[in-house]
Amino acid sequence: MSNQAVLTSTGLSKQYRDGKRDVQVFENIEFALHKGEAVAIVGSSGSGKTTLLNLLAGLDKASSGCVEIEGQAWDALRDAKRSKLRNEKLGFVYQFHHLLPEFSALENAMMPLLIAGEKTAQAKQIASALLQDVGLGERLDHRPAQLSGGERQRVAIARALAHDPACVLMDEPTGNLDETTSKEIQELIVRLKTDKHMAFLIVTHDEKMLSWMDRAYRLSNKTLTLI
């Protein structure tokens, strides 16, 4: 495992304006995710996990503090550059998978590669291998509506990994998967972090996931604590 930081936050604070008062979500979060690590964040509903993921991904602005991806501060970049860097470096798996309904599983998983300028044949090869890895080798031509919730989630996972991102941010990735499929996803993550030094930051309620993570943090009382 390399010690190189992929994602860091320094003095990260966020508050929202609620009517006339400011609501502080968290304060002074110091965090670092390194190459080849899988790190979990747990916390009760409303503790700020999604807010933190959005800040780390450069999708939202902090009230104060700084987030850097491979040494590059999101704040220092203009919108177009920020989007380009995000597309290159990050993969996302959301609670709601946001697949494009009119496209097949294979086409959805190919999308980030095509956006990155990959040739269609090559994109097809990479995406189908990943869909095979997540147990969907027989479902390549199915559209999202023809897949179960768990199968859709697995397409979203393949899509997030297709362009070989430095870091994958996951929000409850195994929330609607059965135990066997969750285990397959776990094995895939472990393989990718070992072989490709990919970093994973995973928001989860799944206690079983914590057992094989490198570290886990709890977000509560506006701070992030190692557990």
Ligand SMILES: Nc1ncnc2c1ncn2[C@@H]1O[C@H](COP(=O)(O)OP(=O)(O)OP(=O)(O)O)[C@@H](O)[C@H]1O
């Ligand atoms: N745009 C917004 N404006 C005002 N308050 C917000 C906004 N977005 C989130 N909040 C508040 O910030 C707090 C943290 O929300 P967040 O969605 O980050 O929590 P969470 O830990 O991801 O919750 P859950 O597990 O339920 O998804 C909540 O109290 C929420 O109401």
